[in-house]
Amino acid sequence: MSLIEKLNWRYATKKFDTAKKLSPEQLDTLLTAIQLAPSSFGLQSYKVLVVEDPAIRAQLRDAAYGQSQLTDASQVIIFASETVIDSALVNKYVDRIAEVRHMERVHLGAYEDTMVGTVNRLAEDQKMTWSNKQAYIALGVLLTAAADLGIDACPMEGFQAGKFDEILGLKALGLTTTVIAPVGFRAEDDTYSHLAKVRRPKSELFIHI
Amino acid sequence: MSLIEKLNWRYATKKFDTAKKLSPEQLDTLLTAIQLAPSSFGLQSYKVLVVEDPAIRAQLRDAAYGQSQLTDASQVIIFASETVIDSALVNKYVDRIAEVRHMERVHLGAYEDTMVGTVNRLAEDQKMTWSNKQAYIALGVLLTAAADLGIDACPMEGFQAGKFDEILGLKALGLTTTVIAPVGFRAEDDTYSHLAKVRRPKSELFIHI
Numbered sequence: 001m002s003l004i005e006k007l008n009w010r011y012a013t014k015k016f017d018t019a020k021k022l023s024p025e026q027l028d029t030l031l032t033a034i035q036l037a038p039s040s041f042g043l044q045s046y047k048v049l050v051v052e053d054p055a056i057r058a059q060l061r062d063a064a065y066g067q068s069q070l071t072d073a074s075q076v077i078i079f080a081s082e083t084v085i086d087s088a089l090v091n092k093y094v095d096r097i098a099e100v101r102h103m104e105r106v107h108l109g110a111y112e113d114t115m116v117g118t119v120n121r122l123a124e125d126q127k128m129t130w131s132n133k134q135a136y137i138a139l140g141v142l143l144t145a146a147a148d149l150g151i152d153a154c155p156m157e158g159f160q161a162g163k164f165d166e167i168l169g170l171k172a173l174g175l176t177t178t179v180i181a182p183v184g185f186r187a188e189d190d191t192y193s194h195l196a197k198v199r200r201p202k203s204e205l206f207i208h209i
Numbered sequence: 210m211s212l213i214e215k216l217n218w219r220y221a222t223k224k225f226d227t228a229k230k231l232s233p234e235q236l237d238t239l240l241t242a243i244q245l246a247p248s249s250f251g252l253q254s255y256k257v258l259v260v261e262d263p264a265i266r267a268q269l270r271d272a273a274y275g276q277s278q279l280t281d282a283s284q285v286i287i288f289a290s291e292t293v294i295d296s297a298l299v300n301k302y303v304d305r306i307a308e309v310r311h312m313e314r315v316h317l318g319a320y321e322d323t324m325v326g327t328v329n330r331l332a333e334d335q336k337m338t339w340s341n342k343q344a345y346i347a348l349g350v351l352l353t354a355a356a357d358l359g360i361d362a363c364p365m366e367g368f369q370a371g372k373f374d375e376i377l378g379l380k381a382l383g384l385t386t387t388v389i390a391p392v393g394f395r396a397e398d399d400t401y402s403h404l405a406k407v408r409r410p411k412s413e414l415f416i417h418i
Contacts, residue, residue, distance in 0.1 A: 003357045004238060007245040007350070029213060031415055035408050036216040038352060038364055044409050051418045093407075100407045129338050133345045133388075137364070140349020141216070143247060148212045148357070155247055155346070168418065179342075198302075198309045199244050200253050206240055209260045209377065 003148060008197060010147035013154045013182075015190035016072040022183065026149060027075065030183060033145035034077075037138035041115050043093055045085050045131040046138070047175055049078040049168060056167060063163035064180075069154045073182030077142065077153075078164070079135040080175040085127040090115045128176075135178045142181060152186045155179065212357060217406060219356035222363045222391075224399035225281040231392065235360060236284065239392060242354035243286075246347035250324050252302055254294050254340040255347070256384055258287040258377060265376060272372035273389075278363045282391030286351065286362075287373070288344040289384035294336040299324045337385075344387045351390060361395045364388065 001009065022030070027050070034048055051057060052075055061070035070076060082089060094112045098105045122130060139155055146153045157179060164170070164177040186193050199205070210218065231239070236259070243257055260266055261284055270279035279285055291298060303321045307314045331339060348364060355362045366388060373379070373386040395402050408414070 003354055004241050004245070007242060007354075010247075012247060031411065032213050033216060033353075035411060035414055036213070036406070037349065038219075038221060040366055042407055044414065047416055048414055049416045049418055053418050056418055096409070097407045100405050129341075132338075133342055136342045136345035137349040137352070140246065140346040140351075141353050142349075143346070144242075144350050144353035145212055145216075157249055173416075196309050197245070198251055198306045200305070202240065202244060205244055205253065205257055207256055207258045207382075209258055209262050209265055 003144070006147040006150075007144070009150075010143065010152070011193055011195070011197065013069065013073075013152040013184075013186045013190060014192045015187040016069060016074070016152065016182065016184040017187045018072045020185035021074040022151065026151060029149060030077075030142060030145055030151065034138050034142050037141040039134040039137060040130065041093075041118075043089070043115070044134070045082045045089060046135045046178065047080050047082070047173075048138070049076075049080060051076040051078060051168075059167045060159070060164060063167060064156065064159035067156070067158065069156065069182040072184070073154070074184030075182070077181045077183055078168070079139060079178045079180070080168075080170055081128060081131040081135055081178045083128075083174050083176050085119055085122075085131055087116045087119065090119060132178045139179055139181060146183055151183055153181045153183045155181045212353070215356040215359075216353070218359075219352065219361070220402055220404070220406065222278065222282075222361040222393075222395045222399060223401045224396040225278060225283070225361065225391065225393040226396045227281045229394035230283040231360065235358060238358060239286075239351060239354055239360065243347050243351050246350040248343040248346060249339065250302075250327075252298070252324070253343070254291045254298060255344045255387065256289050256291070256382075257347070258285075258289060260285040260287060260377075268376045269368070269373060272376060273365065273368035276365070276367065278365065278391040281393070282363070283393030284391070286390045286392055287377070288348060288387045288389065289377075289379055290337060290340040290344055290387045292337075292383050292385050294328055294331075294340055296325045296328065299328060341387045348388055348390060355392055360392055362390045362392045364390045
């Protein structure tokens with residue numbers, strides 16, 4: 001199948017097959033795709049939780065209006081933005097650049113200043129919005145990579161972020177829940193899998209200039 | 210190459226080869242991937258501009274701090290969010306669902322009410338944030354699809370959105386620029402293409418529960 005055929009095959013899975021789990025290799029491939037997702041400056045101002053614990057997942061389901069994907073998928077992937085986006089986060093990233101690229105840190109000073117300047121110009125709510133958007137790029141990469149591998153997923157915004165943060169102990173980690181995506185395999189009787197995909201026609205979606 | 214190898218191959222292209230253009234088939238595949246990108250409720254509250262016109266692109270470059278990708282890439286893909294997100298947008302989407310799925314509209318009433326309720330509960334700035342995030346999912350899908358096809362891209366937030374809106378006449382269309390991605394092929398001498406990719410190590414990026 002081409003990637004387009006795979007993107008047509010995917011859908012927001014409502015009912016997962018509880019008996020089918022991702023292999024360790026499949027999960028690792030999805031996580032690697034997330035790791036490789038681009039972000040503004042490459043800063044990756046989020047962490048990603050991979051939740052398998054059944055008791056925790058039962059609590060998350062309660063905080064997600066009872067939606068079965070939380071307990072029935074193979075894993076629940078949770079994108080959680082850093083709550084403190086400051087020069088320290090940038091400094092740490094620049095340390096990492098110097099390490100990976102075998103560069104002397106002094107040569108990264110101008111780039112570091114640009115990033116710190118950008119971050120410091122943003123108000124707190126703007127920082128969160130900016131950071132959340134980066135996590136959504138990673139979500140898009142994850143969903144595409146999952147489709148490529150024939151793995152189902154369900155991107156979800158319908159949950160109580162505050163309760164998720166509490167259940168997962170995120171506040172203490174300086175994180176807050178942004179968006180989630182249970183991953184696994186569709187149940188054979190998920191009626192949603194047979195529905196025709198509805199998208200804006202190209203003539204309405206695209207403007208050529 | 211596996212998708213992971215392709216995601217390692219991709220990078221935010223700084224210098225495009227001005228002589229290399231996407232074939233019509235390659236461009237259509239990228240646009241189809243964007244069209245198939247998931248969004249909250251499937252609402253796709255954005256449009257996507259595909260800019261080729263050299264004079265317009267010169268103006269856009271000026272409004273993007275002179276960055277050469279704006280004029281040198283094969284096309285500039287611009288995600289532009291709808292500025293009015295209301296029940297009319299939802300109604301139109303439900304019309305489309307009824308048409309594609311050959312359903313009687315009356316059976317979609319509950320779903321429509323849920324969507325209208327969600328939209329109406331959001332303040333104007335929350336609507337924009339929500340809509341922008343959906344466009345970022347599509348950006349993630351685009352970047353992954355481009356990598357899959359061996360096409361280069363450069364996701365960019367460094368531009369003056371207000372000026373872009375003016376140059377592209379977006380206000381009259383009820384749109385505003387969200388994020389952009391020039392697409393094309395890397396120049397052989399783009400030094401950025403040889404830099405090692407810097408990402409958070411898995412041990413720092415992922416939390417397993």
